[in-house]
Amino acid sequence: MRLKLKTLVAAAALALGAGAAHAEITGGVVKIGVLNDQSGLYADLGGQGSVVAAKMAVEDFAAKDKSLKVEVIFADHQNKPDVGTQIASRWFDAEGVDAIVDVPTSSVALAVNDVARAKNKVFIDSGAASSDLTGAKCSPNTVHWTYDTWMLANGTGKAIVKTGGDTWFFITADYAFGAALERDTSAVIVKNGGKVLGDVKVPLNTQDFSSFLLQAQASKAKIIGLANAGGDTINSIKQAAEFGIVKGGQNLAGLLVFLSDIHGIGLDKAQGLILTSTFYWDMNDQTRAWSKRFAALNGGKEPTMVQAGVYAGVLHYLKAVSALKSDADGAKVVAEMKKLPTDDPLFGKGTIRADGRKIHPAYLYEVKKPSESKGPYDYYKLRATIPADEAFRPLSEGGCPLVK
Amino acid sequence: MSELRYERVAFAVMFVAFAVAPLVIYPNFGMQLLCFALFACAFNLLIGFGGLLSFGHAMFFGMGSYLAAHAALVWGLPIEIAILTGAATSAVLGAVTGLIAIRRQGIYFAMITLALAQMVYFFCLRAPFTGGENGINSVPRTHLLGLVDLNQPLAMYYFVFAIFLAGFLLIHRIIHSPFGQVLKAIRENEPRAVSLGYRTERYKLAAFVLSAALAGLAGATKAMVVHNASLTDVYWAMSGEVVLMTLLGGMGTVFGPVVGAVVIISMQLYLAELGSWVTIAQGMIFVFCVLAFRRGIVGEIEAFLRKRSAS
């Protein structure tokens, strides 16, 4: 009798508990929304490729764990925060989306970060650079994968100074992002015994860098740091080649450069450029195998680190949802993601910290000479590895309210 | 159908459509529609009734947006005051830029407004208070007059609707006032208006400032709706979009801009799921409108109704 009562009570509790948490694969489907730039400046580093990556993650997860039904949708935020928040709100409220991934362009990412928090869903950012996502604007609903400005500044700055590049001149895009990159990198350079000989602030979207490259040449700094991104970086690199900067003995350090940018510039101009990345398709057998599958689905284009981050992020998200058997409470899922160690063929073993920062090693690469490259996308050679515990900003320095 | 009757009916249709919209569409989306409809109406005041094509109206929309966001987030002002701050800022900016731009007409006027808007954009890009390319985020909504909780979507929706109506009716009042008549006269034939003794410069400047203030009001309200203000709001593509909305809807008509805004914003959102077609579609609509559809949607409807009543 007593046993029976106990089991009855246990069963009731289970049923009640289940009623509260188990029905909680909302709508019966785990819906993931890939929100990024499909048509503008960042279409190449994320774009449709990120959708491909997300779908691959869903497939690979299903191969090992059939407990979840997953759907992937996508939309183009056109680099506009208004459109981004509209889509995010509608997805979360009316279309049953449980997690939004990718989101390049920091202004959109920060806005979506707010929306995800307000609606208690999940946001896994792979595309944006702002280290505020795990700093002042950190959220229990957000995971920042792949990279951020601190990691770029630190990785590139420190590794280059340690390998002899100890005098620097910055060509900086004159807006918050560029200034942050310059400031963070300068701090690292000075801390490691190097010197910053000067800088020049260039308006955004400047086409012609000859004047600034001339100033950089005159400074005689060993390293010219390009604290800019996108078209500005590409123009700087192209024109630096024209002015014979690298031939003259100075090296360029690109603080935010993607594989797709190098592809657009061409090796003859980009050779010798030093950059930091957390993923490269040709790193090891696992990344090569995965990238081969990816390229076949992505029109022959090898993956950028942003697309790799989408894959890994979605994979880990699904693991967390499966472990919790629920996708309803975003903060809980993210907490689970932080509890479970990460392991994927792209970034290896890693963790997600309390502030939402995904921790993995970073790599310093140099762009190959044309003679060293065996074919398209064979662009990088490894110069140094930055271990995971040094690659990202220490937890205590971020100012994340969750951490205090 | 007499003009007055047509206007009343059209207004009633618009009123009812927006009033019941939250039942059918997502309220957040409806609010965005209202904000951009107001923006387009403000723009139309200048081009449709003043005959001045401004290619820099984003500066008013954007600065209104930024100041309202800043007022709410950093100065902690209640939402009504924050919105008014945004509108007032744009009015002042309108006065300053208007003094420079009004002295020329036609193409030159358009080019000056474009140049001024570019300068405002670069200012916003570098000024610390705008947050640069991150924008201003997490803009809070306080209770309206301390009473109504505007974090409830429906409450906020009707608040935005009220603002839109106020702006719309103000524009309507302006158009049908003696001031509006003089403006139309200036648009039709400025030398004649001058010969009649009107200080045309003053009228044009007044129209410019009003248009700027209302555009700022739209921007300020939008910042409250989406909780953020960013560089997209001051970028010249935004100026181009408002021109498109007004052109598509019908320049110089009262309801045209509203229709145009609804179509363009809906398109932006619904095409987003198709990838990169938005720019192309917008361009094609521009081309089509200019070549074959100059009166715009509402313009064509009005012409059709006029022909019917004449026959």
Add this chain to the structure above:
Amino acid sequence: MSTQALFGQLLIGLINGSFYALLSLGLAVIFGLLNIINFAHGAQYMLGAFVAYFLLNKAGLGYWWALVITPFVVGAVGVVIERLMLSRLYKLDHLYGLLLTFGLALVFEGTFSHQFGSAGMPYSIPESLQGVQNLGFMYLPNYRGWVIFASLVICLATWFVIERTKLGSYLRAATENPTLVQAFGINVPRMITLTYGAGVGLAALAGVFAAPIYQVSPQMGSSLIIVVFAVVVIGGMGSIMGSILTGFGLGIIEGLTKYIYPEASSTVIFVIMAIVLMIRPQGLFGQR
């Protein structure tokens, strides 16, 4: 400020100025003669760079071929645009021409963005123009020297054709008084079409010049177009020589600004434009 560095910056300013002059030439021709604001100018410049890229990668035709072929190819596109679309707008307010070309620019850019992404296509400086010259105060890339030279030649040749030849005088007369000129038996609509095509061809030519040194991407025109408008407006929208001189002049001013106060180098042109429009709305060299 060392004089060496100053000379270097002035020379660079001159080079950029020659580029602005070349780019604004087409716009000035189109506005000066046809009263059309060609907002699609930036997109047509971009088309020129892409055609050069295709010629190289699909047809194996290098830079020198591209210089000759591209203006005609893109100019032909311009002719089609004029015949099919612009010609319907001449009787209307000039603003419609502006809006149409603005829409066309969006279509071109959107389509190319959709097809080619945004990182751009690689295009190299031709072998014969690679390398640098040591001028003492700076190393001047040969390619840049070529650009100044070619730009001067093309600008002066265009100016000469329009202002000093019979063909040019017909064109100028035709735009002032089309009916009268038509009455003289000159096919005015055809002249107008060809003029638009020529202006577009000039834009495309500037695109070929840009391809080796600037990023060849669908957005390359949109950042430049507003600056070029400013040049034409300051120079005087009807004046070819005005645009040329202003292009060079503004390049130098911008170059100096880049050295003294680089953060303002993007806005200085607009400030000058606003000031010029206030004081002398027809531009520095234009006639009212």
